[in-house]
Amino acid sequence: MNSHQDPSTDIMVRLDLLATISESPRHLTRRCFTPEHRQINDLAGALMRDAGMTVREDAVGNVIGRYEGLVEGAPAIMLGSHLDTVIMAGKYDGGLGILAAIDCVRSLHSRGIRFVDAIEIAGFADEEGVRFQSTYLGSRALAGTFDTALLNRPDKDGVTLAEAMQEFGLDPRRIGEAIRRTDELLCYLEVHIEQGPVLECEGLAVGAVTAISGANRMTVTLDGTAGHAGTVPMSARQDALIAASECVLAVEEIAARRASMVGTVGQMTVSPGATNVIPGRTTFSVDMRAPKDDLRRAAVAELKERMRGVAARRSVSISIEATHEATSVACAPWIIDEIEEAMTELGQRPFRLPSGAGHDAAAMAEITDVGMIFVRCAGGISHSPDESITGEDAVAGAHLLLRVVENIGAKKS
Numbered sequence: 001m002n003s004h005q006d007p008s009t010d011i012m013v014r015l016d017l018l019a020t021i022s023e024s025p026r027h028l029t030r031r032c033f034t035p036e037h038r039q040i041n042d043l044a045g046a047l048m049r050d051a052g053m054t055v056r057e058d059a060v061g062n063v064i065g066r067y068e069g070l071v072e073g074a075p076a077i078m079l080g081s082h083l084d085t086v087i088m089a090g091k092y093d094g095g096l097g098i099l100a101a102i103d104c105v106r107s108l109h110s111r112g113i114r115f116v117d118a119i120e121i122a123g124f125a126d127e128e129g130v131r132f133q134s135t136y137l138g139s140r141a142l143a144g145t146f147d148t149a150l151l152n153r154p155d156k157d158g159v160t161l162a163e164a165m166q167e168f169g170l171d172p173r174r175i176g177e178a179i180r181r182t183d184e185l186l187c188y189l190e191v192h193i194e195q196g197p198v199l200e201c202e203g204l205a206v207g208a209v210t211a212i213s214g215a216n217r218m219t220v221t222l223d224g225t226a227g228h229a230g231t232v233p234m235s236a237r238q239d240a241l242i243a244a245s246e247c248v249l250a251v252e253e254i255a256a257r258r259a260s261m262v263g264t265v266g267q268m269t270v271s272p273g274a275t276n277v278i279p280g281r282t283t284f285s286v287d288m289r290a291p292k293d294d295l296r297r298a299a300v301a302e303l304k305e306r307m308r309g310v311a312a313r314r315s316v317s318i319s320i321e322a323t324h325e326a327t328s329v330a331c332a333p334w335i336i337d338e339i340e341e342a343m344t345e346l347g348q349r350p351f352r353l354p355s356g357a358g359h360d361a362a363a364m365a366e367i368t369d370v371g372m373i374f375v376r377c378a379g380g381i382s383h384s385p386d387e388s389i390t391g392e393d394a395v396a397g398a399h400l401l402l403r404v405v406e407n408i409g410a411k412k413s
C-alpha cells in the first residue's frame with residue numbers, strides 16, 4: 001500500500017480541530033443539544049462530505065454520512081463513535097472513532113473503490129449522558145431502544161430533554177424516525193481509545209474488543225450504633241465504618257480473584273461524621289463489572305453473602321439496594337476474527353481484550369453485529385484533559401479499520 005492510500009496522517013491535527021469546539025474556552029466540554037453540538041455536527045458533516053459522502057442529520061441529532069454502494073440502497077457497514085464529551089474531557093474519546101471512520105471512506109473514495117454494500121458513518125449525539133444522566137441517547141434512538149420517558153428529564157438548569165431537542169431544531173415526537181432496520185445494516189464497527197492500560201502494558205498500538213462488560217451497581221447501607229469515641233470500649237462497639245471497611249476489602253478480593261473482573265467502591269458517606277463519634281451509619285457504592293455475565297453474577301452473589309456475614313459478625317444491620325444492572329454485550333465472533341486477520345496482514349500481533357467501559361456499540365448490538373478496535377492511550381487515562389495518544393497509534397487504528405472494511409467489503413463484492 002503506498003502512502004497515497006494510507007489514512008491521512010493529519011488525523012491528530014483534525015482531532016485538535018474537533019477539540020476547539022467546546023462550551024468552555026479553558027477545557028473541552030461538549031454536551032448534546034448545545035450550540036457546540038450544532039457546530040460539531042456541521043464540522044463532522046463537512047469532513048464527511050469532503051470524504052465523498054452524502055450527509056444528513058437524523059431525528060435525534062446524530063450526523064449520518066453515507067457512501068453509497070454499487071447497488072443503491074444496499075445495506076451499510078456502519079462506522080461511528082460519539083461527538084459529545086464529558087465535562088473537562090480529553091480530545092480523543094469519541095473524536096478518534098469519527099475521524100478514523102472518515103479517513104477510511106476518504107481513502108476508498110480517493111481510489112474510486114465502492115463495494116456492493118454502502119458505508120455509513122454515525123456521529124452520535126450523546127453517548128456520555130452528561131447532560132441528562134442518560135446512556136447512549138444517539139445510538140439508542142437509532143437502535144429503537146430510546147426510552148421516551150427520558151424526554152421529561154431536566155438538565156441541571158431545568159431544561160428538559162424534549163425542550164433541549166426543540167431548541168436544537170428537532171421534534172421529539174419524531175424521534176422514532178431515527179430507527180434503522182436490521183436489514184439496513186451489515187454491521188457496526190467502532191474505533192475508540194482503550195481508556196485503560198492493557199494495550200500499553202502489552203506494548204501494542206491496537207487490539208480487538210471481545211465484549212463490553214456487564215455491570216452491577218449497588219448502594220450498601222450499614223447501620224450500627226453511634227457512640228462516644230472516648231467512652232465506649234472496643235468490645236462494645238457496633239462501628240458501621242469498620243464493618244464497611246471489611247466490605248470494601250471484600251469487593252477488592254472478590255474482583256481480583258476473577259480474570260477480567262473489576263470492582264470499585266467510589267463513594268462513601270459516614271455519619272454522624274465527627275472526629276469523636278463512633279460511626280453509626282455508613283453508606284457506600286459498589287460497581288462490579290465483567291465481560292462474562294455468569295461470572296459477574298456469581299461474584300455479586302458471593303459479595304452479598306460476604307457483606308451480610310460481616311454485618312452479622314459485627315452486629316450491624318445491612319441493606320443492599322441494586323441500583324443498576326447491565327448485561328455484557330459480546331462483539332460478533334466473525335468481526336473479532338476479521339480484526340485479528342487484518343492485524344496479522346498489517347504486521348501487528350493479534351490481541352483481544354474486553355471493554356470495561358460502555359460504548360455506543362453496546363446499543364448498536366440490539367440491531368446488528370458489532371465490533372470494536374481499541375487504540376492504546378497513555379497510562380490508560382481518559383475522561384481527563386490528560387488523555388493522550390500518539391499520532392502513530394491513531395493512524396494504526398484508522399489503518400486497521402480501513403483494512404477490516406476493505407476485507408469485509410471485498411468478500412461481499
Ligand SMILES: [Zn+2]
Pocket residue numbers: 082093094127192
Ligand atoms: Zn467514548
